Amino acid sequence: MSWSCANACRASSSSSRVACGQSFTTSCSSAVLRGHELIGIDARRLSGDTLLARELDGVRWHRCLRCDSWLPVHPPAAPARELPPAREEIDLPLRGKPLRDVIVLRLIAINRGLHFVVLGLIALLIFFFASHRDTLRGPFYRVLADLQIGASPNQPTSQHGLLHDVERAFSLRSDTLKLVAAVFVVYALVEGIEALGLWHQRRWAEYLTLIVTASLLPLELYELSQRLSALKVVTIVINLAVVAYLLWAKRLFGLRGGVAAEHRERENDVGWPALERSAPEVVGAPQAAAIPGA
Numbered sequence: 001m002s003w004s005c006a007n008a009c010r011a012s013s014s015s016s017r018v019a020c021g022q023s024f025t026t027s028c029s030s031a032v033l034r035g036h037e038l039i040g041i042d043a044r045r046l047s048g049d050t051l052l053a054r055e056l057d058g059v060r061w062h063r064c065l066r067c068d069s070w071l072p073v074h075p076p077a078a079p080a081r082e083l084p085p086a087r088e089e090i091d092l093p094l095r096g097k098p099l100r101d102v103i104v105l106r107l108i109a110i111n112r113g114l115h116f117v118v119l120g121l122i123a124l125l126i127f128f129f130a131s132h133r134d135t136l137r138g139p140f141y142r143v144l145a146d147l148q149i150g151a152s153p154n155q156p157t158s159q160h161g162l163l164h165d166v167e168r169a170f171s172l173r174s175d176t177l178k179l180v181a182a183v184f185v186v187y188a189l190v191e192g193i194e195a196l197g198l199w200h201q202r203r204w205a206e207y208l209t210l211i212v213t214a215s216l217l218p219l220e221l222y223e224l225s226q227r228l229s230a231l232k233v234v235t236i237v238i239n240l241a242v243v244a245y246l247l248w249a250k251r252l253f254g255l256r257g258g259v260a261a262e263h264r265e266r267e268n269d270v271g272w273p274a275l276e277r278s279a280p281e282v283v284g285a286p287q288a289a290a291i292p293g294a
Contacts, residue, residue, distance in 0.1 A: 036064040040084025096269030109198035119188035130177035210246045
């Protein structure tokens, strides 16, 4: 049963609000954002499973299954059950490295989702421009003429910038513009598929993201060499970080033991054996001393 941090804080005493069995990590920050995962706070009495909860001097201490914090909770005024649920009835939350991986993958998914939206809008604009080019040609050249009249007579016409790009677009055939728009549509769809797969932690999406991102890096570096801009630098840094993370942390293409090593690492952080290894009695006296009854 999940319990919010606000309730946990209200139930905690002013002298000892949270007794923590580990340093502040991703699991702790996730507990702050999503609430502590406490078991048996609605039970009339505690069972003998001290891995989940224990009682000392009439005060119940419940362990957060997400961040390993121990929180003092008063017995319920109207118990919903006699005992806390058995271990086989409990769905353990993500913690440790698997939880960090979910957070990072979803951040990448949000980035790819933004790409999907921007590329889709660009494709729509190009399709609209290709279909109404003759209608837009007159107003554009009137605006361009007004800008040139307002500029210094000795100033050469710029060969860069938005106006130059639009002027060049008018010189292209409608079929060519529609082909460019179709390329943007395909790219947007790929980015959307990446975002959806990464959000749900699909292995194939990690491979797709790595291949697409790495294949575009040479083009991005070439564009940066032609015209330096802060946006291009930030984009390249983000994409390099994504490629490095997927290769190293997610062990793609068999790197660092591949998917088998990742599964072993996941089992080390998630599951009842992981909780038993991080129990106060096992971790050691300095940390266990903060937990009543340890």
